[in-house]
Amino acid sequence: MQLKWLEWAKQIQAISQNGLAYSKDPYDIERFHQLRSLSLEIMNEYTGVExxxxxxxxxNEIGYATPKVDVRAVVFQEDRILLVKETIDGLWALPGGWADIGLTPSQIAVKEVREESGYEVEPIRLLAVLDKMCHPHPPSPFHVYKIFILCKLVGGEAKQSIETSETGFFPLDALPPLSTERNTESQIQAMYKAAADPLSPVIYD
Incomplete structure (x- = not known):
């Protein structure tokens, strides 16, 4: 799934960030700055972004380099799954986003559903923890872990938000065009299967 140049650039960036966080030797610090610059050159060369x-x-981050965490809520209404239309790309995704400091994963799932769809939910159980690089997402500059939490619909009503323009429940055989930056069809299929079996083990990687 991963482009080799992108994988190398992210690894070089992580090594340089860790080195800058812990190194005391001025010569090593200079070398880690050079490594960071090299990772930027690789990204610029292959993406054309300034x-x-x-x-x-x-x-631009400091401290020990770790993966970013993306939390997605999996909400069903009978056999249909809740999706929101992202304003940023006009495509559909499970409600969710980056993990917030001070909130647990389940609290984030509840908050994201409320903010992006207008519905109120209660967290039920963890369905999956997936590494983005192991799935058919578009290339990303970040190493991302994606957490999928099954939630029960308990109230609210559909509404738009700053981040979303539409909200809807869709059957598996009639999904709208998906925002594959956020979730793939195979992931949604896996969530259907996992949610249907209360004894299903957590999916990982």
Whole structure:
């Protein structure tokens, strides 16, 4: 699933970030800055995005480098799954987003459903923890773990938000065009299967 140049750029970026976080030797610090610059050059060469912009969202973090966490809520109404239409690309996704500091994964799932769809839900159980690089997502500058939490619909009503323009429940055989940056059809199929079996083990990787 992973492009080799992107994998190398992310690994070089992580090594440089970790080195800058812990190294005390001035010569090593200089070398880690050089490594960070090299990762930016690789990203610029293959994407055409300006180096300054890449540095802003790819090589501007400090501290030990760890994967980012994306939480997605899996909500059913009978045999239909809740999806929201993303304003950023006009495509559909499970409600969710980046994990927030100070909130548990289940709290994030509930919050994201409320904010993006207008519905109120209760978390039921963890369905999956997936590594984005192991699935057919578009290339991403970040290493991302995706957490899928089954939630029960308990109230609310459909509404738009800053991030979403439509909300709907869809059967598996009639899914709308998906935002594959956020979720893939195979992942949604797996969530259907896992949610249907209360004894299903958590899917991982």
């Amino acid at each position: 180096t300054e912009r890449i540095e802003g969202w790819f090589a």
